[in-house]
Amino acid sequence: MSSTTHDVVEAEREWHRLDPRMLALNISVLAAPLAGFGVTAIVTGGNVPPGVFFSLLSVGAIFVVMMGVGLMRYATTRYRIGEERVELHAGLVFHRRLSIPRDRIRSVDLTANPLHRIFGLSVVKVGTGQNTTSADRSGELSLDAVRRERAEELRLELLRRSPVAATPVSGDTADDEPAARTTSPTEAPAAATGATAAETTIATMNWAWIRYAPLTGWTLVVAAIIVGGAGRVLDWTGVDPYESGLIMAVFTWVRQFSLVVVILVALAAVLVVGVIGATLIFIEGWWGFRLVRESGGSFRVRRGLLTTRSLSLEERRLRGVELVEGLGVRLAKGATTKAIAAGLATTSKDKNKEKDFLLPPAPREEAYRVSAEVLAEETTPLAVTGLARHPRAALRRRLFRAIVPVLLLAAVLAVVRSAVSWMGWLPSWVPPVSLLLLLATIPLAFDAYRNLGHTLAGRYLLARHGTVARHTVALRRTGIIGWTVSRTFFQRRSGLATIAATTGAGSGAYRVYDVDESTGLTFAEQAVPDLLTPFLERDGG
Amino acid sequence: MLASRTDAGWNERVNTTTVRLRPPRHLVERRAVRLWTAQALALVVPPALVLGVLTALLAPARLWLGVGLLVVLLFGLPYIFVMPHWRFRVHRWEATDDAVYTASGWLFQEWRVAPMSRIQTVDSVRGPLQRLFRLASVTVTTASAAGALKIEGLDQGVAKDLVERLTEVTQATPGDAT
Numbered sequence: 001m002s003s004t005t006h007d008v009v010e011a012e013r014e015w016h017r018l019d020p021r022m023l024a025l026n027i028s029v030l031a032a033p034l035a036g037f038g039v040t041a042i043v044t045g046g047n048v049p050p051g052v053f054f055s056l057l058s059v060g061a062i063f064v065v066m067m068g069v070g071l072m073r074y075a076t077t078r079y080r081i082g083e084e085r086v087e088l089h090a091g092l093v094f095h096r097r098l099s100i101p102r103d104r105i106r107s108v109d110l111t112a113n114p115l116h117r118i119f120g121l122s123v124v125k126v127g128t129g130q131n132t133t134s135a136d137r138s139g140e141l142s143l144d145a146v147r148r149e150r151a152e153e154l155r156l157e158l159l160r161r162s163p164v165a166a167t168p169v170s171g172d173t174a175d176d177e178p179a180a181r182t183t184s185p186t187e188a189p190a191a192a193t194g195a196t197a198a199e200t201t202i203a204t205m206n207w208a209w210i211r212y213a214p215l216t217g218w219t220l221v222v223a224a225i226i227v228g229g230a231g232r233v234l235d236w237t238g239v240d241p242y243e244s245g246l247i248m249a250v251f252t253w254v255r256q257f258s259l260v261v262v263i264l265v266a267l268a269a270v271l272v273v274g275v276i277g278a279t280l281i282f283i284e285g286w287w288g289f290r291l292v293r294e295s296g297g298s299f300r301v302r303r304g305l306l307t308t309r310s311l312s313l314e315e316r317r318l319r320g321v322e323l324v325e326g327l328g329v330r331l332a333k334g335a336t337t338k339a340i341a342a343g344l345a346t347t348s349k350d351k352n353k354e355k356d357f358l359l360p361p362a363p364r365e366e367a368y369r370v371s372a373e374v375l376a377e378e379t380t381p382l383a384v385t386g387l388a389r390h391p392r393a394a395l396r397r398r399l400f401r402a403i404v405p406v407l408l409l410a411a412v413l414a415v416v417r418s419a420v421s422w423m424g425w426l427p428s429w430v431p432p433v434s435l436l437l438l439l440a441t442i443p444l445a446f447d448a449y450r451n452l453g454h455t456l457a458g459r460y461l462l463a464r465h466g467t468v469a470r471h472t473v474a475l476r477r478t479g480i481i482g483w484t485v486s487r488t489f490f491q492r493r494s495g496l497a498t499i500a501a502t503t504g505a506g507s508g509a510y511r512v513y514d515v516d517e518s519t520g521l522t523f524a525e526q527a528v529p530d531l532l533t534p535f536l537e538r539d540g541g
Numbered sequence: 542m543l544a545s546r547t548d549a550g551w552n553e554r555v556n557t558t559t560v561r562l563r564p565p566r567h568l569v570e571r572r573a574v575r576l577w578t579a580q581a582l583a584l585v586v587p588p589a590l591v592l593g594v595l596t597a598l599l600a601p602a603r604l605w606l607g608v609g610l611l612v613v614l615l616f617g618l619p620y621i622f623v624m625p626h627w628r629f630r631v632h633r634w635e636a637t638d639d640a641v642y643t644a645s646g647w648l649f650q651e652w653r654v655a656p657m658s659r660i661q662t663v664d665s666v667r668g669p670l671q672r673l674f675r676l677a678s679v680t681v682t683t684a685s686a687a688g689a690l691k692i693e694g695l696d697q698g699v700a701k702d703l704v705e706r707l708t709e710v711t712q713a714t715p716g717d718a719t
Contacts, residue, residue, distance in 0.1 A: 486646075486649065
């Protein structure tokens with residue numbers, strides 16, 4: 001594909017293919033097993049067990065199949081950017097024809113993992129405001145992958161509705177990509193060179209924020225992966241721990257210390273690894289972070305060290321912001337900020353991709369400042385105080401959830417220990433000691449109750465909940481497209497309800513949990529006048 | 542049915558009037574009870590049968606299989622005999638000129654409101670079991686990813702009319718409903 005900028009302008013309505021270099025991405029399948037093979041060869045001194053050869057063979061077979069599939073995908077995928085619509089044709093057996101009206105495009109997301117970057121490629125995802133819960137994900141158009149420069153051209157092209165003067169893009173991204181290109185059909189390509197950026201920076205990286213990294217959930221996740229992964233690696237390399245001299249030597253050395261010391265040291269080691277891992281993940285994810293407002297009325301978030309991510313979303317698709325405070329980060333007065341925007345619907349598949357993050361974990365004040373600027377408000381609605389508290393029954397529900405599972409756990413452990421013969425190894429003090437969990441869960445229940453709240457703040461609906469991760473949502477009242485009131489059996493008995501404002505953005509529904517039914521309905525009625533009114537009945541007093 | 546016991550002192554805004562959701566105007570078809578019973582039977586009977594046969598045949602594991610069977614019956618029998626009637630009392634729907642309003646559920650109940658101007662698609666579904674009872678369900682989607690409004694257990698004719706009416710109204714509304 002030799003498309004220079006000239007070609008793009010002239011071939012505006014031509015069909016384009018993906019970049020053939022996408023086929024090279026398949027070597028990633030081979031990398032991990034080959035590395036495992038190498039480790040096995042070293043550990044066993046060249047005496048590789050036959051099982052490992054077989055798994056290597058099967059991986060080779062998978063590689064061949066994937067190359068075949070990739071070739072097919074390359075041969076059958078083509079896309080076209082027309083005046084009115086963006087079209088994608090793909091697939092041979094399951095032929096898929098996707099046609100998206102250009103005015104439905106809400107966001108353009110460019111991602112390049114290290115492998116993509118080696119080959120100079122980028123994945124382009126075009127988000128629309130469609131309901132993406134359906135299995136076929138028909139709302140999303142994805143080009144995996146195209147040339148990096150082409151991706152940047154597409155981004156500018158797709159977010160521009162009417163052809164205007166070329167908007168040059170500054171080349172100051174972390175990887176110093178010369179991204180300045182024009183894509184406007186009416187403008188000569190020469191216009192792009194040498195011009196300055198027509199964008200205003202809202203926030204950039206402040207490396208002091210790295211102090212929040214060990215406080216994020218990643219520390220625990222990494223620690224869990226290390227513990228769980230160690231066994232997997234042994235299994236994978238085909239090394240029997242009881243036969244490897246090296247590992248047995250380590251075991252013998254460890255056993256001279258007392259069990260308590262070994263456990264404490266192991267825990268500390270795992271924790272240190274977790275902290276290092278969380279810090280590395282933070283650095284990788286937020287390297288070169290920059291949030292800017294572009295001249296065309298859109299925001300752009302760029303970040304990433306190895307995998308570079310670029311997300312552009314239209315300002316008029318913004319429906320609100322969400323503040324997420326994990327327990328550790330919250331104790332350090334920090335928070336992460338997310339955009340609630342149409343076209344950024346977070347399906348369960350994308351949930352952990354942090355696509356909608358506007359800001360890394362940062363001091364709450366910074367989160368407030370950035371959210372105010374993004375929402376174009378004087379002060380951020382997120383900082384509004386005096387949220388209406390929820391009924392005492394909501395606390396009872398939280399205490400029930402904190403206490404009953406722990407009691408059940410203790411009871412089950414006690415019964416199992418005495419009734420099931422092969423569980424006899426369980427020390428007798430385990431069931432009563434498990435009750436100590438209550439020391440953690442009961443305070444969390446009180447905190448969860450204290451965090452419940454809702455209010456109206458000007459153009460926004462404000463709702464807060466959660467303890468391990470406290471969520472504060474500021475949703476534009478004009479973005480609310482319906483209500484869902486849900487009540488479990490126990491909520492009905494205590495006069496409570498969970499009221500969700502549905503919206504065509506973010507997770508699709510933002511909830512006010514365990515509010516008094518009458519208060520909550522009045523609140524919903526005030527938030528969006530007239531919508532709920534015909535379905536309410538009042539009895540006075 | 543919705544009698545609420547409020548702890549008024551704990552709310553900052555103390556309301557002297559109580560506000561409740563009124564049930565939507567239309568009941569679903571009486572035949573829906575049979576549909577829900579059939580669905581419950583399809584869910585409960587196979588595992589109960591398997592566990593029952595195994596309990597009879599495998600003497601050594603009789604205790605644990607028996608416990609399993611008991612648990613399945615403990616939850617399954619009320620599900621077969623209570624759930625359909627309970628659902629029938631809750632499930633209701635209504636479509637005004639401005640909005641669609643539905644109520645559904647039994648132990649867990651849900652009321653949903655979507656304004657006409659925000660409706661994106663309207664579908665009618667007739668599964669094989671539903672066809673057996675001459676029933677259909679209507680699904681109304683909005684731009685929200687949090688799920689659609691679903692009206693189950695409508696008469697096929699009623700469902701057809703409803704889909705036609707809703708399609709007409711939503712097509713007359715400009716904009717892309719986000």
